[in-house]
Amino acid sequence: MAEVHKKIYPVDPEAPPTVRLVPQGSARSEKGDPGKHYPPVNWTYPVVHSTPPKKRSCCCRCLCWTISILIILVIIIAALVGLFFLIFRPKIPSYSVDGLRITELNFNSSTSFSAKFIVRLTIKNPNKKIGIYYENGSNLSAWYSSSKLCEGSLPVFYQGHHNTTVLNIELTGHIDDGNTLRQALSQQQQTGTIPLTLNAKVPVKVKLGKLKLPKVTPHANCSMVVDSLSMNNYIRIRTSNCKLKVKILFINI
Structure with missing residues (x-):
């Protein structure tokens, strides 16, 4: 009988041992039933979830x-303001x-000056649904450069809707060092243009x-140029420009 020679391969002593896995539940080993084919083994690996998001802090929510x-x-405030402007406009x-009329303008001496002006002021209320109460405590003053010539006050009155009111206001003043x-004023009189x-x-x-509504205090400023300052004569106003400033909630209008 012919001798069968088997080829022997060298074994690596450091190589890990070869392990063949047999499905669980199989009673027969591969040696006992070499022709048996087993289905592939499905391995289940543990799922590692990502770290859940941290909850927002109390301060962030507040x-x-x-x-x-x-x-x-x-x-809400913008809607109310818009509604107000839409209704009242x-x-x-x-x-x-x-x-402007001057009834008194006297230089009594080199150190004294007195004046009395009559100013015709026209106030127009163009609003159809808004009235204006003019209260006590008003002040109207006439200035030449940085010198206050005279002053007075407006009367207390109510101006109705879409109304025009003309007032003749008397202003008086006295300066000790005139x-x-x-x-x-003498030099300015010669030019025919006196700024007031x-x-x-x-x-x-x-x-x-x-x-x-609560009381507010508008400030009006009228810059004008007149041709002269003389008593009991018609004084022509060459130019006049009035501006009104109202301060409400720290906003100038």
């Missing part, structure tokens, strides 16, 4: 709520100086329908 509330308040009253002022300024501070209350 900040988000605060910002949301502020945005809502701004939207407010317009700023206009002021103009239409006449020498410098007299020299300046009227400053007004008028406390008012605005009436919206039946609602009366």
Whole structure:
């Protein structure tokens, strides 16, 4: 009988041992049933989940709520303001100086000066649904450069809707040291252009329908140029420009 020679392969002593896996539940080994084919083994590996997101802190939630509330308040205020302008359509009253008469202008000595002006002031309320109450505490003053010549006040009255009111306001003044002022006015008289300024501070209350708002104090400034300053003569106003400034909630209008 022929001798069968088997080829022997060298074995690596450091190589890991070869292990053949047999499916669980198989009673027969591969040696006992070499022709048996087993299905592939499905291995289940543990799933490693990512770290869950951290919950928002209490401070972050409070900040988000605060910002949301502020945005809502701004939207509500803007809607109310828009509704107010849509219903009442407010317009700023206009002021103009239409006449000036001097009843007294005396330089009694080199150190004394007195004056009395009559100013014709026209006030127009262009609003159809807004009335204006002119309150106590008003002040109207006439200035030449940095020298106050005279001053007075407006009467207390109510100006209705779409109304025009003409006032003749008397201003009086006295300056102890009038020498410098007299020299300046004498030189300015020769040019025929004398700049004057009227400053007004008028406390008012605005009436919206039946609602009366709190008191505010507008400041009016009228810059004008007259041809002369002489008593009992017609004084022509060459130019006049009046501006009104109202300060409400730290906003100048």
